[in-house]
Amino acid sequence: MLICSGYLNRRQRRSWISLCLIALTTGTLIVAYSPLPYIYFEDYGNVLLIFFDISMFVLFPALSTYIDDVFEGRFVYFKKFRRFQTAYSAFCLAALCLYKATDGKYYALYDFFSNTILGPLILIQLIFIIVLAVRNAINGNKNAAILSVGIFLLALSGAADLTIYYLSETRYVLFLWKFGIIIMIVTLVVILARRISADYAMLVTYSKELELYNHNLQRTEKMKIISDLAASVAHEVRNPLQVTRGFLQLLSEKSDLENKNYFGMAINELDRASTIITDFLTFAKPEMETLVMLDLSEEIKKIEGIMSPLAALHGGILVIDIPENLHIYGNSSKLKQAFINIIKNSIEAIGKDGVIGIYAYSTERDVILRISDNGEGMEEEKLASLGEPFFSTKSKGTGLGLMVTFRIIEAMKGSIEFRSTKGKGTEAIIRFPLIKQS
Structure with missing residues (x-):
């Protein structure tokens, strides 16, 4: 010693x-x-x-x-x-x-x-x-x-x-002091064990925080690269795409039936490329021009009308339970875009008899929306990569849709968290600041 x-x-x-x-x-x-x-x-x-x-x-x-x-x-x-x-x-x-x-x-x-x-x-x-x-x-x-x-x-x-x-x-x-010495040594050993345990717990917590910090740092760097790329390239690429699409449509009308199928495939791929460019633009500038007070129940009802047929087409249903008078600040069209992206991912993950639940409630400070499904679910490694550019669990996915969703929710002062278990389904937990009515 x-x-x-x-x-x-x-x-x-x-x-x-x-x-x-x-x-x-x-x-x-x-x-x-x-x-x-x-x-x-x-x-x-x-x-x-x-x-x-x-x-x-x-x-x-x-x-x-x-x-x-x-x-x-x-x-x-x-x-x-x-x-x-x-x-x-x-x-x-x-x-x-x-x-x-x-x-x-x-x-x-x-x-x-x-x-x-x-x-x-x-x-x-x-x-x-x-x-x-x-x-x-x-x-x-x-x-x-x-x-x-x-x-x-x-x-x-x-x-x-x-x-x-x-x-x-x-x-x-x-002789009594000898027993006191033994007890004193025991207490010092107990304190030492508690300190070692506390130091270990602190080390584990610090390691997790450092890992999370590095993950967020990498994600931020990737997003900055994509944002700069989107701002400089998207507008320039979009214009020639529209011109090319117009000429293809014109040629399609003058071609025979056999060639029309090829023109149709080319136009569909151009539309898909245009959608990706739109996602790039949304990612590059997610800030809302105007933020107004929205009733979450009314916004979800509008989305229900759009997404229910798509869910039925995949053999699933939407189960919605949104209380009245849950008010948040946001942009209606951007909010729909974000929620549709999440719900669409859930619809594509479910099978027959699939159920997508959309629930909301309020706490003292927040409005919490939960979108869950009983689909395939995913591993923890994939879950940690959600929202990163170009990461997707779908064969033809680009990962930009969910990335845009993250940016829209962040621009509305909200946060989003995903929880998933392989074979049991996935849940998205979205939080927005609550507007209290006087």
């Missing part, structure tokens, strides 16, 4: 070294206060007693330092007491050196300072720690509460030992 302290910063190092000294001195006290070492190492009895006294002089200043760091130095009186105790322990250590250097000549003086005065001083320290531990546990921090319990029980066992020692008329062997 002492070697590891070299890798810590200055603020962490003091509490870490204090904890090292607590572990070292308590271990020494337990060994030196047990009868076995004196039985098996009788010649080293005096050395063990010296180590016992030194450990006493080091342990309690180290404990005060550690407790002061745990409480972040908030208690001024305890900080002053810690400094006094450290100075007094240093004085006792000097008295021990003098006592041993003079072959026990000043034993009575040393016993007075190291036993008569130091004992009550330690008792005062432990009572002080008990008060601080109880006060700190009230604050509600779980780690602090666990630490406070350990400190409280350690201080309580030590205080009980010293109280019995001074009140007992016979020789009393201190």
Whole structure:
């Protein structure tokens, strides 16, 4: 532990070294206060007693330092007491050196300072720690509460030992403090485990946020490229497409029946190319010229009339439940375009007996619209790529329709989220700011 302290910063190092000294001195006290070492190492009895006294002089200043760091130095009186105790322990250590250097000549003086005065001083320290531990546990921090319990029980066992020692008329062997040490170590292990768990959870959360940030960054870069491309090319490409389509129609009317089919296919592909260009233009400039208050129920009813026949053609039905008076700001035609894109994708994903549910409700701040289907569904990897340019699950899809849908909803201050399970279906959750009627 002492070697590891070299890798810590200055603020962490003091509490870490204090904890090292607590572990070292308590271990020494337990060994030196047990009868076995004196039985098996009788010649080293005096050395063990010296180590016992030194450990006493080091342990309690180290404990005060550690407790002061745990409480972040908030208690001024305890900080002053810690400094006094450290100075007094240093004085006792000097008295021990003098006592041993003079072959026990000043034993009575040393016993007075190291036993008569130091004992009550330690008792005062432990009572002080008990008060601080109880006060700190009230604050509600779980780690602090666990630490406070350990400190409280350690201080309580030590205080009980010293109280019995001074009140007992016979020789009393201190032993309760050993249980306090064990409990204190257990609480430190629990706190360490909680911190490791919290750090791991924080690391996982940070990794997910970083992954999401990178995904959004890549998506933004792709969209910027497409937006710039759309703004510079779309208008120029659209005009020759219209001219070509006109000439093909003219030639189709003068051709025979066999060639008309080829002209029809060419015109259909030009119309498809024109639709893609329109999507490019919508993506390049999704901002609404005018945003007006819309009743979501009325807008969905208009879409129902358009999409119900298409759903029936694919063997499915639309189930709609939209309450009245859910008002949002938006552009009616753009909103229809966005919703039609989503519903059309659901219709193409369902099979026979397919159901597309469209539900809406309001919260305190938002209007939430859910469009769900019981279609094929998709994997999580594909779900994460929805809305990206040129990503589509359909063989002839370009991915631009859903990309435009994202941009329209974002331009209306909304958000869209997709949830899907393979084989069970997909759900789109769309949120718009709610307009509260006065």
